[in-house]
Amino acid sequence: xxxxxxxxxxxxxxxxxxxxxxxxxxxxxxxxxxxxxxxxxxxxxxxxxxxxxxxxxxxxxxxxxxxxxxxxxxxxxxxxxxxxxxxxxxxxxxxxxxxxxxxxxxxxxxxxxxxxxxxxxxxxxxxxxxxxxxxxxxxxxxxxxxxxxxxxxxxxxxxxxxxxxxxxxxxxxxxxxxxxxxxxxxxxxxxxxxxxxxxxxxxxxxxxxxxxxxxxxxxxxxxxxxxxxxxxxxxxxxxxxxxxxxxxxxxxxxxxxxxxxxxxxxxxxxxxxxxxxxxxxxxxxxxxxxxxxxxxxxxxxxxxxxxxxxxxxxxxxxxxxxxxxxxxxxxxxxxxxxxxxxxxxxxxxxxxxxxxxxxxxxxxxxxxxxxxxxxxxxxxxxxxxxxxxxxxxxxxxxxxxxxxxxx
Amino acid sequence: xxxxxxxxxxxxxxxxxxxxxxxxxxxxxxxxxxxxxxxxxxxxxxxxxxxxxxxxxxxxxxxxxxxxxxxxxxxxxxxxxxxxxxxxxxxxxxxxxxxxxxxxxxxxxxxxxxxxxxxxxxxxxxxxxxxxxxxxxxxxxxxxxxxxxxxxxxxxxxxxxxxxxxxxxxxxxxxxxxxxxxxxxxxxxxxxxxxxxxxxxxxxxxxxxxxxxxxxxxxxxxxxxxxxxxxxxxxxxxxxxxxxxxxxxxxxxxxxxxxxxxxxxxxxxxxxxxxxxxxxxxxxxxxxxxxxxxxxxxxxxxxxxxxxxxxxxxxxxxxxxxxxxxxxxxxxxxxxxxxxxxxxxxxxxxxxxxxxxxxxxxxxxxxxxxxxxxxxxxxxxxxxxxxxxxxxxxxxxxxxxxxxxxx
Numbered sequence: 001x002x003x004x005x006x007x008x009x010x011x012x013x014x015x016x017x018x019x020x021x022x023x024x025x026x027x028x029x030x031x032x033x034x035x036x037x038x039x040x041x042x043x044x045x046x047x048x049x050x051x052x053x054x055x056x057x058x059x060x061x062x063x064x065x066x067x068x069x070x071x072x073x074x075x076x077x078x079x080x081x082x083x084x085x086x087x088x089x090x091x092x093x094x095x096x097x098x099x100x101x102x103x104x105x106x107x108x109x110x111x112x113x114x115x116x117x118x119x120x121x122x123x124x125x126x127x128x129x130x131x132x133x134x135x136x137x138x139x140x141x142x143x144x145x146x147x148x149x150x151x152x153x154x155x156x157x158x159x160x161x162x163x164x165x166x167x168x169x170x171x172x173x174x175x176x177x178x179x180x181x182x183x184x185x186x187x188x189x190x191x192x193x194x195x196x197x198x199x200x201x202x203x204x205x206x207x208x209x210x211x212x213x214x215x216x217x218x219x220x221x222x223x224x225x226x227x228x229x230x231x232x233x234x235x236x237x238x239x240x241x242x243x244x245x246x247x248x249x250x251x252x253x254x255x256x257x258x259x260x261x262x263x264x265x266x267x268x269x270x271x272x273x274x275x276x277x278x279x280x281x282x283x284x285x286x287x288x289x290x291x292x293x294x295x296x297x298x299x300x301x302x303x304x305x306x307x308x309x310x311x312x313x314x315x316x317x318x319x320x321x322x323x324x325x326x327x328x329x330x331x332x333x334x335x336x337x338x339x340x341x342x343x344x345x346x347x348x349x350x351x352x353x354x355x356x357x358x359x360x361x362x363x364x365x366x367x368x369x370x371x372x373x374x375x376x377x378x379x380x381x382x383x384x385x386x387x388x389x390x391x392x393x394x395x396x397x398x399x400x401x402x403x404x405x406x407x
Numbered sequence: 408x409x410x411x412x413x414x415x416x417x418x419x420x421x422x423x424x425x426x427x428x429x430x431x432x433x434x435x436x437x438x439x440x441x442x443x444x445x446x447x448x449x450x451x452x453x454x455x456x457x458x459x460x461x462x463x464x465x466x467x468x469x470x471x472x473x474x475x476x477x478x479x480x481x482x483x484x485x486x487x488x489x490x491x492x493x494x495x496x497x498x499x500x501x502x503x504x505x506x507x508x509x510x511x512x513x514x515x516x517x518x519x520x521x522x523x524x525x526x527x528x529x530x531x532x533x534x535x536x537x538x539x540x541x542x543x544x545x546x547x548x549x550x551x552x553x554x555x556x557x558x559x560x561x562x563x564x565x566x567x568x569x570x571x572x573x574x575x576x577x578x579x580x581x582x583x584x585x586x587x588x589x590x591x592x593x594x595x596x597x598x599x600x601x602x603x604x605x606x607x608x609x610x611x612x613x614x615x616x617x618x619x620x621x622x623x624x625x626x627x628x629x630x631x632x633x634x635x636x637x638x639x640x641x642x643x644x645x646x647x648x649x650x651x652x653x654x655x656x657x658x659x660x661x662x663x664x665x666x667x668x669x670x671x672x673x674x675x676x677x678x679x680x681x682x683x684x685x686x687x688x689x690x691x692x693x694x695x696x697x698x699x700x701x702x703x704x705x706x707x708x709x710x711x712x713x714x715x716x717x718x719x720x721x722x723x724x725x726x727x728x729x730x731x732x733x734x735x736x737x738x739x740x741x742x743x744x745x746x747x748x749x750x751x752x753x754x755x756x757x758x759x760x761x762x763x764x765x766x767x768x769x770x771x772x773x774x775x776x777x778x779x780x781x782x783x784x785x786x787x788x789x790x791x792x793x794x795x796x797x798x799x800x801x802x803x804x805x806x807x808x809x810x811x812x813x814x
Contacts, residue, residue: 060633190602191594217578227467
């Protein structure tokens with residue numbers, strides 16, 4: 001089997017020297033849109049295969065994280081493995097890696113070597129803090145990088161509200177955002193290389209997790225620089241608008257309600273049968289509502305707490321007030337819009353049977369890409385790739401296997 | 408002035424029909440890497456110019472959000488404005504928009520019209536839930552879309568820990584991620600169009616905020632589908648590893664400590680002078696530590712609470728334990744690594760004086776792009792763009808202005 005797919009990136013071949021989350025997420029995105037992805041793993045497989053819930057002896061996350069990829073196992077401590085990687089790289093448009101800075105050079109897979117075997121190759125490197133600088137060797141754990149980028153401080157209740165710590169966004173958000181930035185960078189570099197008038201040369205793309213998070217912090221830096229203002233977390237609310245928060249339902253759910261405009265607030269007061277709130281000078285105009293948001297949210301929460309989730313949601317929809325239950329996996333899986341759009345889809349996984357996968361983002365009208373197969377076993381494609389792309393003969397592959405190079 | 412820059416996307420011209428966060432964030436990324444960005448705004452300017460802290464009469468966020476863009480003000484309710492937009496679009500490679508689905512068609516700026524004036528144009532559309540389907544018209548507020556995508560439920564303390572609501576990630580994370588996905592999609596479509604063997608045709612890219620978030624939820628969907636397991640939030644912790652959390656310092660900061668391996672945990676116990684913890688069977692091995700994480704984190708927190716942030720950090724660094732203070736704007740601005748990498752940089756803003764901006768992600772070695780200028784006043788480039796790109800003569804521009812079409 002070859003790994004080529006359909007979609008705008010069909011014909012592109014990408015080598016993944018990745019592990020854990022960031023680089024594999026980048027190649028998942030490229031593969032979803034049609035690129036052929038060759039993933040090199042150590043003989044035991046990418047450690048992420050052991051993460052999260054296991055089922056039939058392998059991780060369910062892997063089914064998604066490894067989809068559309070060819071898996072080749074190689075022990076990169078052996079020179080024969082490095083030689084094989086370079087033969088594969090010679091057939092690739094891009095490499096995506098997230099080893100510690102400097103590690104690939106030490107293995108003999110540095111940028112100059114890759115460029116020598118494949119002139120014009122694009123190399124994306126993902127790390128915690130970047131490939132250079134005094135802090136490049138700092139521990140690259142996702143939770144550390146997210147905190148350095150400012151995300152953790154802001155993901156908390158307002159100062160003084162609680163003694164509980166600021167929460168982790170419940171997914172590997174920093175890793176995923178870096179992987180997405182790397183995918184963007186790879187395509188920007190390939191466009192510059194390949195488009196008419198392009199320069200036909202490769203580029204190195206250096207993506208740092210902490211920087212990827214920091215890039216999304218809106219006015220945080222200029223506000224600090226100009227005003228000395230240190231942005232603070234605001235819990236479930238937005239600092240400059242009210243009411244907008246998460247309110248408790250009778251059965252323990254959380255309902256997001258965003259009634260932070262004059263007509264929306266008027267409709268909400270009518271729905272709550274609280275004309276007194278609409279008339280209360282404490283809540284007249286957004287500025288007053290923000291100043292008195294504790295009292296306002298208390299009143300709204302007292303009302304939402306009287307209603308079961310379904311009834312509350314029905315009333316809010318009826319009144320055309322922007323709102324939603326905070327979806328769990330159950331609501332996501334049942335959502336008609338996600339199903340219509342293929343964003344919740346069934347994928348046949350030989351290891352697990354039919355599974356639910358998230359779909360492909362972005363949607364490309366008329367050329368959407370596909371989930372061609374679910375994440376496969378470590379080394380499932382070793383022989384085929386070594387033969388087809390590295391040009392090795394069966395006896396050469398057998399010799400590598402006998403020497404333990406393939407695991 | 409023209410808007411062309413340096414970097415891999417120099418020579419690309421992109422029309423932004425955007426407002427608020429998602430589409431303007433997409434074009435900021437494209438502009439940072441060198442694309443010329445022409446932003447169309449209503450005569451009063453993009454509402455985001457009023458968001459966040461104001462300084463010298465304009466928003467500090469805007470200085471970042473609007474950087475490297477040309478601003479053209481047009482009243483799109485007037486047919487002459489639509490004609491001008493189409494003349495500009497005829498000179499562009501791509502359009503990025505985040506109006507409500509269907510709105511651009513109603514204005515006379517639908518995909519077929521854009522394709523007619525510029526064959527091969529790439530069109531990126533960002534919305535809350537996508538351009539089609541039964542839910543496409545649902546309220547597209549960021550906080551609603553993030554909750555539908557599953558992010559809000561997961562950004563909370565563990566069930567039963569607190570009555571406080573799940574928190575908002577303190578930045579417009581869903582909007583920014585969708586903008587980044589759109590930038591990736593634009594470059595994927597342009598590569599397919601322009602590379603050797605490419606098909607020379609345009610594509611429509613349909614990015615939904617709720618879907619962008621859902622795409623990052625790891626094993627959430629397959630775990631639900633296969634096991635009926637509904638993923639739950641875990642507060643400051645990670646569900647499957649311990650100890651890793653945010654711990655209080657004596658002076659009110661939060662220290663992230665990730666000592667979730669055998670050698671790291673041993674070093675932490677030694678640093679805490681608690682050989683009893685290292686020897687305690689409740690904490691022997693990761694599985695036991697996860698099972699007894701409350702007691703373990705209590706012990707670690709009791710220690711961290713005795714030390715001021717600086718002293719605690721120095722000791723953790725000395726012991727080589729992955730850790731960091733949860734950075735605020737102050738620590739970010741002072742960080743040597745961010746400064747070295749240009750991720751915290753001074754930008755001269757004529758409206759504000761020198762300001763701190765976040766730098767450019769991704770870094771491209773040898774071809775990094777630039778912050779050419781800070782966000783400008785609404786309409787600062789109207790005349791120049793109408794002349795240079797729409798081919799209007801001075802008297803035609805004057806007539807548009809007299810008719811109120813330019814604001």
